[in-house]
Amino acid sequence: MDALPKHPLAIARFLHGLSQSDLAEGIKQAARRRDRRAGTTKQQVSVWERPGGRAPDAWYQQLIADVFGVDHDLVTALGWPYWLPGNEAPVALGTGATVAALRKAQRRAMLNRRKARALAMNGDARACRRDLNAAEHALNTATAAPPAWCSWMSPADLAVDSGRCLIDLGETGPALHQITQGVALLPTARDKTRAVFLAYEAESLLHQGEIDHSASIAGEALVLAQRIGASRCVRQISDLAPGYEPHPKVQGVEQFFSIVRA
Template sequence: MTQDALATGVQAAAHRRGLRSGTDKARIRKWERGVEPNGESQLYLAEALGLPADIIRPQDWPHWLPLTTDGVIPLGPNSSAPALREALRTAMERRTFLTVSGAALSALAADWAVSPATALAQARDGKPIGEDFVAFLETTTQQLASLATEQRQHTAKLLEAHLSTVTELLEHGRYTPALGLRLHTLAASLSQTVAWHSFDQGRHTHASQSWIAGLHNAHAAGDHDMGAGLLGDLAYQAAWRHDQATAASILHHALTRAHNPAARCLLQLRLARTLAARGDRSERRAVLRALAAAEKHLNDAGADRPAWCAWVSEADLAVDSGQALLDLGDTGRAHQLITEGERLLPAARDKTRGVFLTYRAASYLDLKEPEPAAAAATRSLLLARRIGAPRCVQLVDDLLPRFQPYQDAQGVPELLQLAAA
């Protein structure tokens, strides 16, 4: 849009209200160069740009304006801070009308797969940042992320405040290259944690933008395994939203630069789940190849694992393999693996246990055994409500129609009553 066209749009927005605006090309130029438009002009600007009025916060000018048309900041030598800003703005829950398309995510993954590492930004002229303060941020972030699952539901605002602080430091601080590397790494880790919080709460746009911001910062830090993991998370979200084509595309790109065996195990498990969920039996061989690769990588994985995938275990291999086989129609073997995986899961991973229990309930339903299915679903629902995990609650809700034919079975009426409460 030219400056003249935008000025015309602003004038038209005022005219529709029976008012007159003196906005012209010169006024637009002033706004572009730092002069702040008043609240009324910002309203007209939003309308001229086709944006809803409820995203406007005059005191937040110009940060409420979208940075891109498709919601994805392109990778580049100075893209890490803008990507973080985009995620932080989305966190204000005023921009959920902007969704990130599967095509844009696939294009970002393809760009990441071939994009060379770039030199970190040089120290700026801002206030100097001390190593002790960065260490404090790293330590407290780790403490917040390592809390018991039930307590993590209370940490979202603290983590977002940490991420906002790190973003300010990257944008306006003065730091050595070594500290810059640590700040980018911390930003990537924080973004990933914040994204999972948002995803579990059903805030998908914020989750996408946070994972994207993490990807930019992992790329800036030259951490290919972390970048692959963040793409794996975006693929998991796409699969959750039934966009298996986007999920598969992202995972194939992620696998090109992942090196750590634990990281590759997790990505191969997600690829197997994605391919199996397509429901195309012709892809059975590809699913089994991915599962075999995941098992080999897990056997090869030692103690030296990235923190974001240190938890990958035999339990995950068993349950995800079982779920993939369930989608392929191998119900008996799938049920055995899912049950075994849930048994192997450490007590500390309650959220994952809630997800696994719903998988077990689904496998019992496939075997036409409603009583143990109801018991597993009830355990999952109670656990999800206790730890504050709406995503797990949704999994149980999605299963409820399958219980309707078994209303006389033991435990089923109680489950339906609990879900309705």
């Protein structure tokens, strides 16, 4: 029997079904999406996975996060390698109620939601729903305030993550319901996250064939992302454009393209 991966990066690759070469290629593609030329090799990934090996620098960690679909805020908050999907090693963050709240709520919830997304990408609907339910339970049963570094995670985030998983599973109707619910729950202060959530909502509508509604939501998201200077969000929303190209006469599509060109 093959040995199970032990390094957190190897575990994350295993959850996503990626070889070291696949991850290296994913990093290269992530850099291209950011209009940068950067890449790595299977050998370098192997170095990162060695016990006590050198950690990737901050730029490469952002690219790795893009490959695994991890929020960059989580990368900054947890540090290497604790932000990687599937990593369940404890983090030295203090003692008492703070650690108890972390382990019993936010941390377990984040691990479950990341595992759920990986399972959805692999088409494992039953296991995906199990982890989504576990994440929801962890949030709902928290008995103390979470540490400041992960206080951003809320039922709104979990609802949208659930929607993203359902999109990956091909269940676009329930996905739209979850994402719409998440957008409604989001505090007004989190405009950057709102722009991302709206982009997910537009994507789900696009998959359902509701082109006019999707284009309207995408335009709203793009205007918001441009206003707050969220360049990554702008790229993410602009990447929806090919889905509208076959529908130039549908209401809202030309308006969306005009916003993209602005």
